[in-house]
Amino acid sequence: MTTPSALEQPTGVPMPRRLAARLVLLPALVLGLLPPRRIRTVLGLLRRGAAPATAAQAQKARDAMCAASLSCAGPKGCLPRSLGAALLCRLGGTWPTWCTGVRIVPPFTAHAWIEAEGRPVGEGVPDGYFARLMAVAPLPRPTKR
Template sequence: MTMPVTLEYGAEVNAWNRLLGRICVLAAFALIKLRPARLRRAMELVRTGARPATEAEALAARSAVVVVSVTCAGQGCLPRSVATALRCRLSGVWPAWCTGALTEPFRAHAWVEVDGKPVGELDDVRHFRKLIEVPAKKAVSP
């Protein structure tokens, strides 16, 4: 990420959610080593069977991640977004996982969103052009 940021402080997180957050952060650091196309496929595979996340669920997952990782609480937007999506998936839900860029000046960013609204991000994220998106699948009505 090339946007200047300060460390985030997550909400109070219990011990169980801290443990799950750490597991997701470790998995995220392994996944972000993949090439973008493979990372996208991996995220699509992980989201299988999940219902769409609510904003509160995504924000709670994000808090669990930033509380346990200084990198994710700072400028580590890619591991933070991947770990947040993974933490959501452990709860049976999935937010939209996105990456994007600005060209003037060049900046890249990764985030999660619910119903088209970035979760826990500044408003300027809306100006980024999405390059990769792994959205939540809509629930199928009978």
């Protein structure tokens, strides 16, 4: 999967956050080897009990993944970057919307990203730039009566 990438590694990511990103990097890489149906199943289980991530929380997780791994920061690192960012958010008790899809303008390349508050996080593209093929959104919070 390709297209927009983190063209440079973010600076200012605290060491504990970088270490947490390194912790989730291997599971993200292994998860990326699974068929899409299995990825969706695993992420569907992991999102349980998590609050929806804010845009700031999701951006911090994405930045940490890019700071922890050059492969995640590169143009072909979208799948491990998005999976790692989702897992990193989950460690903090939140869940972004994890998405895969394609660009809607030629060339139609595959891409994986995270969204929060209804918008792609850190992609630098306008809304509607990608067409979703699969998404794992946070579960609705039960209302108290």
